[in-house]
Amino acid sequence: MQHFEVNFDGLVGPTHNYAGLSFGNVASLSNAKSASSPKSAAKQGLQKMKALQEIGLVQGVLAPQERPDIYALRRLGFSGSDQVVLEKAAKEAPAIFRACCSASSMWTANAATVSPSADTRNGKVHFTPANLTNKFHRSLEPETSGRILRAMFANERFFEHHQHLPDNEHFGDEGAANHTRFCSDYGNAGVELFVYGRHAFDSSKPAPQIYPARQTFEASQAIARLHGLADDNAVFLQQNPAVIDQGVFHNDVIAVGNQNVLFYHEQAFLNEAPAFAELEAKLGQPMHFIKVPSAAVSVEDAVRTYLFNTQLVTLKPGHMVIIAPTECEEHAGVKAYLEQLVQSNTPIKEVRYFDVKQSMRNGGGPACLRLRVALNDQELEAVNPNVILTDHLFARLNQWVDKHYRDELAVRDLIDPNLLDESRTALDELTQILNLGSVYPFQRNAL
Numbered sequence: 001m002q003h004f005e006v007n008f009d010g011l012v013g014p015t016h017n018y019a020g021l022s023f024g025n026v027a028s029l030s031n032a033k034s035a036s037s038p039k040s041a042a043k044q045g046l047q048k049m050k051a052l053q054e055i056g057l058v059q060g061v062l063a064p065q066e067r068p069d070i071y072a073l074r075r076l077g078f079s080g081s082d083q084v085v086l087e088k089a090a091k092e093a094p095a096i097f098r099a100c101c102s103a104s105s106m107w108t109a110n111a112a113t114v115s116p117s118a119d120t121r122n123g124k125v126h127f128t129p130a131n132l133t134n135k136f137h138r139s140l141e142p143e144t145s146g147r148i149l150r151a152m153f154a155n156e157r158f159f160e161h162h163q164h165l166p167d168n169e170h171f172g173d174e175g176a177a178n179h180t181r182f183c184s185d186y187g188n189a190g191v192e193l194f195v196y197g198r199h200a201f202d203s204s205k206p207a208p209q210i211y212p213a214r215q216t217f218e219a220s221q222a223i224a225r226l227h228g229l230a231d232d233n234a235v236f237l238q239q240n241p242a243v244i245d246q247g248v249f250h251n252d253v254i255a256v257g258n259q260n261v262l263f264y265h266e267q268a269f270l271n272e273a274p275a276f277a278e279l280e281a282k283l284g285q286p287m288h289f290i291k292v293p294s295a296a297v298s299v300e301d302a303v304r305t306y307l308f309n310t311q312l313v314t315l316k317p318g319h320m321v322i323i324a325p326t327e328c329e330e331h332a333g334v335k336a337y338l339e340q341l342v343q344s345n346t347p348i349k350e351v352r353y354f355d356v357k358q359s360m361r362n363g364g365g366p367a368c369l370r371l372r373v374a375l376n377d378q379e380l381e382a383v384n385p386n387v388i389l390t391d392h393l394f395a396r397l398n399q400w401v402d403k404h405y406r407d408e409l410a411v412r413d414l415i416d417p418n419l420l421d422e423s424r425t426a427l428d429e430l431t432q433i434l435n436l437g438s439v440y441p442f443q444r445n446a447l
């Protein structure tokens with residue numbers, strides 16, 4: 001049996017914009033209200049997917065969500081035709097309106113937490129969409145994320161889908177951005193590291209003072225229970241509250257792991273030594289803990305360049321590549337660090353840079369853009385084949401973007417009533433291309 005780690009990248013949606021919605025996410029706040037390019041954002045994403053497919057990885061595509069979210073606006077009391085709802089909301093509650101327009105589902109690392117079959121009690125791959133309760137605009141995502149995932153992994157023999165956790169800050173869950181799986185080979189039972197920002201039911205525990213901790217310990221534990229992970233397959237570790245206060249809003253902004261490697265910043269965690277020992281003991285083999293000291297790269301530079309929001313992918317046994325944003329290449333210190341890293345004696349042998357600036361300006365690097373799903377060949381066979389990237393699908397999606405996406409979108413353009421129609425037309429066609437069925441509210445006559 002063969003095993004793969006498949007990366008499902010989020011396709012950027014037609015309303016991609018910079019609205020400054022994420023308090024605690026430095027890039028989101030500093031680029032608030034600047035003009036975006038949905039078309040180049042979608043194409044940058046597709047280029048990255050294609051490049052990873054070309055180096056021999058299995059690459060998938062995860063569809064974006066319907067925005068503006070007219071249903072959320074109706075729930076909030078705006079009524080009338082769709083157009084009237086948009087006009088009233090934009091006029092009377094512009095900030096809420098902007099939140100309902102965000103294309104934030106593009107960051108699929110926050111779509112769900114996934115546990116591969118080798119780790120779970122019933123031998124199925126488990127999916128739990130993230131509830132993303134901490135940010136209103138992101139809390140609109142889990143229902144549709146769940147439907148899209150069910151349409152992609154639609155075989156009950158292999159895949160088990162859970163409802164997202166209760167929509168409450170006590171169970172704030174941000175999905176795979178705070179979850180890393182370690183293993184010897186993708187097919188062997190692994191150890192899943194859950195990194196959380198605070199304890200919701202124990203106020204005596206440390207917590208950040210300035211910015212919110214989006215993931216709770218209790219949420220991480222609930223996911224491990226739902227997925228049927230044995231004690232031997234899970235480790236829980238608290239994020240350092242001081243780095244959350246410096247703009248590290250998810251663990252994947254300060255650490256990335258793959259197989260037997262954890263690449264992380266010295267300040268990433270709170271008391272990591274016992275957790276690392278537990279991880280190695282449960283894994284039954286030594287890990288490569290690659291620690292980047294503050295003296296080499298400051299937390300501020302890590303946040304600015306997204307050195308850790310990189311993908312660490314295995315090209316062949318013992319040979320990993322770091323997929324980094326071009327911001328790392330443009331920063332002399334970070335570039336020098338990466339150059340010496342690939343020369344030192346670790347499984348990380350190469351670095352490749354990708355331009356994902358449209359996403360970076362909202363605080364989303366290469367790692368935010370992908371959801372990892374480790375699958376064996378039988379499971380891969382059971383995945384909806386239309387969501388796996390091929391040369392044909394790549395060409396088809398580029399044509400689709402050219403046809404439907406705007407070159408530029410300013411925040412004031414979000415009130416254009418045509419944008420809703422354009423988005424729905426685009427998504428309707430996309431569900432046919434990806435063979436997803438009716439996953440969007442407008443296709444289901446919701447409300």
Ligand SMILES: NCCC[C@H](NC(=O)CCC(=O)O)C(=O)O
Pocket residue numbers: 017018019020021022025028029102104107109110135138177249250362363364365368
């Ligand atoms: N994993 C990366 C997630 C980035 C995302 N940014 C945003 O939603 C910013 C949207 C805006 O400001 O328009 C977030 O903070 O959750």
